[in-house]
Amino acid sequence: MAEGHVSNVKKYVVVYVVILAIAALQFVIAYSNISPSQMFARMLFLALVEGTLGLLFFMHLSENRGLLWFVVIFNVFVLLAMQYGWTDSFRLINGVPWAK
Amino acid sequence: MSQAEMTLPGHSPAGHSAAMEKPAFSIPAKKMAMWLFIIADTATFAGCLVAYGFLRNATPDWPRPFESITNVAVMTLILVTSSLTMLFGIDAAKMGDKAKALRWTFITAAFGALFALLHVREWLELIGQGMTLFKNPWGTGLFGASFFSITGLHLLHVTGGVIALVAVGLRYQGGRYNADDLEITGLYWHFVDLVWMFVVPLVYLLNLKH
Numbered sequence: 513m514a515e516g517h518v519s520n521v522k523k524y525v526v527v528y529v530v531i532l533a534i535a536a537l538q539f540v541i542a543y544s545n546i547s548p549s550q551m552f553a554r555m556l557f558l559a560l561v562e563g564t565l566g567l568l569f570f571m572h573l574s575e576n577r578g579l580l581w582f583v584v585i586f587n588v589f590v591l592l593a594m595q596y597g598w599t600d601s602f603r604l605i606n607g608v609p610w611a612k
Numbered sequence: 613m614s615q616a617e618m619t620l621p622g623h624s625p626a627g628h629s630a631a632m633e634k635p636a637f638s639i640p641a642k643k644m645a646m647w648l649f650i651i652a653d654t655a656t657f658a659g660c661l662v663a664y665g666f667l668r669n670a671t672p673d674w675p676r677p678f679e680s681i682t683n684v685a686v687m688t689l690i691l692v693t694s695s696l697t698m699l700f701g702i703d704a705a706k707m708g709d710k711a712k713a714l715r716w717t718f719i720t721a722a723f724g725a726l727f728a729l730l731h732v733r734e735w736l737e738l739i740g741q742g743m744t745l746f747k748n749p750w751g752t753g754l755f756g757a758s759f760f761s762i763t764g765l766h767l768l769h770v771t772g773g774v775i776a777l778v779a780v781g782l783r784y785q786g787g788r789y790n791a792d793d794l795e796i797t798g799l800y801w802h803f804v805d806l807v808w809m810f811v812v813p814l815v816y817l818l819n820l821k822h
Binding site: 517519520521524525528531532535538539541542543548551552555556558559562563566567570571576578579582583586587590591594595597598600601602604605 | 689
């Protein structure tokens with residue numbers, strides 16, 4: 513095991529610093545004067561970037577393309593399938609309890 | 613022909629060597645099992661967060677009670693750092709340095725335990741202000757239900773992860789587990805960190821008191 517392994521500590525530290533910087537940016541955005549939908553979009557985008565960095569480098573998915581595609585495709589499909597409720601969510605704001 | 617003979621390469625009744633099949637994605641079965649668990653758990657947390665989004669969007673009196681972000685910031689720093697220390701431990705294990713690997717694994721577990729303590733302290737503060745699963749002094753009771761269930765589910769995962777890290781670390785020390793097993797436990801720990809990266813902006817930062 514020890515013979516073939518190359519230490520990646522420097523790479524991990526760089527990714528760690530980048531993730532912390534993105535988290536700090538999220539905290540700054542939280543106090544900015546923008547609309548809730550804009551804030552949500554920016555927060556989600558930054559969280560996705562953090563998550564991608566974690567998946568690729570901390571969880572080593574960058575080293576296994578086949579597994580990366582398997583994880584990404586399945587999760588994206590499930591996430592998209594969960595979005596069916598937004599129509600109901602917006603309908604409830606308008607106070608319409610049942611479909612006519 | 614005995615059952616054992618039939619399972620040997622070249623002796624399978626189907627005519628192919630089932631025992632010599634290449635593992636899926638060229639990773640050991642136990643690592644694949646952990647990835648499948650992570651995928652399933654991602655769907656669980658995604659379901660909770662998306663449902664929280666539906667509720668928040670549809671509720672006009674959604675409270676924004678969080679005044680200070682210090683505690684959340686410290687908790688985030690601790691959890692992300694614990695992912696780094698886990699990587700140090702796995703790196704050391706793959707280099708054959710068992711003592712160093714153990715040290716970093718237990719440091720990771722300690723960070724996880726600290727995170728859990730800070731989280732419980734935060735919960736107690738909110739409960740002390742009158743927040744429960746069903747009501748709070750600021751707005752809709754759905755806030756407490758969604759907050760405690762999402763963060764509670766994450767806290768449960770962190771607690772389980774700390775226990776797993778200690779258990780796997782001790783067995784690695786005893787020679788029963790190897791670097792691969794440590795790496796697989798590390799995958800779970802990184803997943804728990806990744807979930808937190810979504811919980812913080814969506815549950816805490818979007819509910820800051822302005």
